[in-house]
Amino acid sequence: MIPVIALSLAALSGPGAEVTNLSVRLAATRTEIVIGVEGVVRASHFALAEPHRIVVDLIGLQPVKPSRYRVGRGGVLGMRIAQFDKDIVRVVIDVDRAVEYILTEEDGTVTLSFENPAGAFEAWSSTQPGQSLAAPPPQTTPAAAAPAAAALQPRQQAQLITVTFTEEPVANVLAAFADFANRSIVPSADVKAKLITAEVRNQPWEVALEAIMAANNLVPREMENGVIVVEDGARLANRPNEEPLASRQYAIVYVSSDSLVQPVRAMLTPQKGQVSSNKSSNTLLVTDVPSVLDRIEPLIQQLDVRMPQVNISATIAFVDRSTLEQLGVTYDIKDSRGSQLNRRVTGFVDENADGLFTGDEATSEDVILLGGNSIAALGNANFPVPNPALQIVSSLVLGRHTLISFLEALQSITLSDIQARPVVTVMNHRQAEIQVGQRTPIRVIDAGALGGGAAGGQAPLATVDYQDTGVILRVTPHVTGDQVLLDIHAERSDAVPASSDIGFVFSTQNARTQVLVRDGETTVIGGLTITEKSRVRTGIPILMDLPILGALFRNSREAENKRDLLIMVTPHIVRN
Numbered sequence: 001m002i003p004v005i006a007l008s009l010a011a012l013s014g015p016g017a018e019v020t021n022l023s024v025r026l027a028a029t030r031t032e033i034v035i036g037v038e039g040v041v042r043a044s045h046f047a048l049a050e051p052h053r054i055v056v057d058l059i060g061l062q063p064v065k066p067s068r069y070r071v072g073r074g075g076v077l078g079m080r081i082a083q084f085d086k087d088i089v090r091v092v093i094d095v096d097r098a099v100e101y102i103l104t105e106e107d108g109t110v111t112l113s114f115e116n117p118a119g120a121f122e123a124w125s126s127t128q129p130g131q132s133l134a135a136p137p138p139q140t141t142p143a144a145a146a147p148a149a150a151a152l153q154p155r156q157q158a159q160l161i162t163v164t165f166t167e168e169p170v171a172n173v174l175a176a177f178a179d180f181a182n183r184s185i186v187p188s189a190d191v192k193a194k195l196i197t198a199e200v201r202n203q204p205w206e207v208a209l210e211a212i213m214a215a216n217n218l219v220p221r222e223m224e225n226g227v228i229v230v231e232d233g234a235r236l237a238n239r240p241n242e243e244p245l246a247s248r249q250y251a252i253v254y255v256s257s258d259s260l261v262q263p264v265r266a267m268l269t270p271q272k273g274q275v276s277s278n279k280s281s282n283t284l285l286v287t288d289v290p291s292v293l294d295r296i297e298p299l300i301q302q303l304d305v306r307m308p309q310v311n312i313s314a315t316i317a318f319v320d321r322s323t324l325e326q327l328g329v330t331y332d333i334k335d336s337r338g339s340q341l342n343r344r345v346t347g348f349v350d351e352n353a354d355g356l357f358t359g360d361e362a363t364s365e366d367v368i369l370l371g372g373n374s375i376a377a378l379g380n381a382n383f384p385v386p387n388p389a390l391q392i393v394s395s396l397v398l399g400r401h402t403l404i405s406f407l408e409a410l411q412s413i414t415l416s417d418i419q420a421r422p423v424v425t426v427m428n429h430r431q432a433e434i435q436v437g438q439r440t441p442i443r444v445i446d447a448g449a450l451g452g453g454a455a456g457g458q459a460p461l462a463t464v465d466y467q468d469t470g471v472i473l474r475v476t477p478h479v480t481g482d483q484v485l486l487d488i489h490a491e492r493s494d495a496v497p498a499s500s501d502i503g504f505v506f507s508t509q510n511a512r513t514q515v516l517v518r519d520g521e522t523t524v525i526g527g528l529t530i531t532e533k534s535r536v537r538t539g540i541p542i543l544m545d546l547p548i549l550g551a552l553f554r555n556s557r558e559a560e561n562k563r564d565l566l567i568m569v570t571p572h573i574v575r576n
Helices: 170-181 205-215 233-242 257-265 290-303 549-553
Strands: 018-027 030-038 042-048 053-059 067-073 076-085 088-095 102-106 109-115 160-169 185-187 195-204 218-222 228-232 246-251 274-278 283-288 309-335 377-379 390-398 401-420 423-427 432-452 458-480 483-497 504-518 523-539 554-574
Touching (some): 018 076, 076 170, 423 432, 458 504, 504 554
Antiparallel strands (some): 218 228, 432 458
């Protein structure tokens, strides 16, 4: 349980009272802390957590010498006393846990008690011999306020606080937060008389302080030296209207000055502040009141930083494998004195009827005998094996007929391996592009637009467009710690003349993606495998389907084309 601040006031008879003694004693089952005073005072008290302590403010006392005591008994770790304000003495009691305590005021004493967790212990008093005093460092006058950060910056791990104030002066409220957070918090002269009524439970002290200040139109500002100054919000808002204009020039080192114009303009005083960029010297010229200029300087320092660079290497691999197997048997029956079908190299005609075929009598025309008996035939003649690796020819003469057989076979394997390895170095958050290839001209004809033709005629208007082909890499890196987020486009393209009159056909392999990669790690951002298989069988009907012997009466062609595409990328953060 975190105790809540409670205020208890006694009558104040007059100034001049002083603290005479601090003591810790056992009373039945409770630990009592007795503050001896000479005179009548009024007391306020509250408890804080992490670390646990109880704060008692004695109002109406003479100044005391700051002292610190180590107690170590009855749940009390230590005590310290110091002058908090002109007539306020603060006693801070460090306890080993959160306690529920009772504070009573009598003539000459202020007593605080809580349940004793440790059993019997020996009484302790600040007047015992050997108790040493430890004074804090001498007070120094705070430096002039420099309007640095507009919000409080926490300097330690968040500590939860529960506070309740009822018509409490701002100075007392800020003093409570200063003691809790061990920070210097100073109210400006125009807010000291303001009274605070608020309650905040279980919140970090920075959140609680800002909430209470905002509810009362007060603004806490942390100066460069760490002191927190609390000012009136209305007066702070009017301060830019009271200040004279000034101009400052800011030299930009790592980024373009044009890129900082918009962020700076957003902080300027409306209708008064101005900002301009000088590209030749890469500087910014800002005109505004000094308080605004002071806030702009740290903004520029945060934005004008050296950007990391990233070296990106990519590998675009394209592998094309083709396998072709073809086997064919062709038959040609010739009649030396009759019909001949001449579609092969055996297309010879015996025109003089001497029974002999000579090259001089070669012709490519079919010869058909319309009278008499004759026979000629071709089997599989229209499906030869192109560019065969093996050719076997045989002939069989049967009277005036000749049977010529052709056996052709082909097996081929084609492998094409194309690899491109573009490498580019680029700054963080900037796009880089690298291209190795060519620009292919494309003739575009607009049939709807007519231009001057030959002899004064009208012809469709033709223009030339260019298409980028080759290896293209576009990438934008975003460094996040030891990882790189890549927005990448990798492409390999080529222009091939089309089989028709449309011009070109573009063969393209590309990948566009976003990927998160560790520094120096290689990742595959794209992969594609295309396999095409074809099988063609042609032959003499019925005979081509015979078991075993069917292969003698047909042509067979088997082809397989396999294409593999692999795109890999490796980023390296260039560290200075």
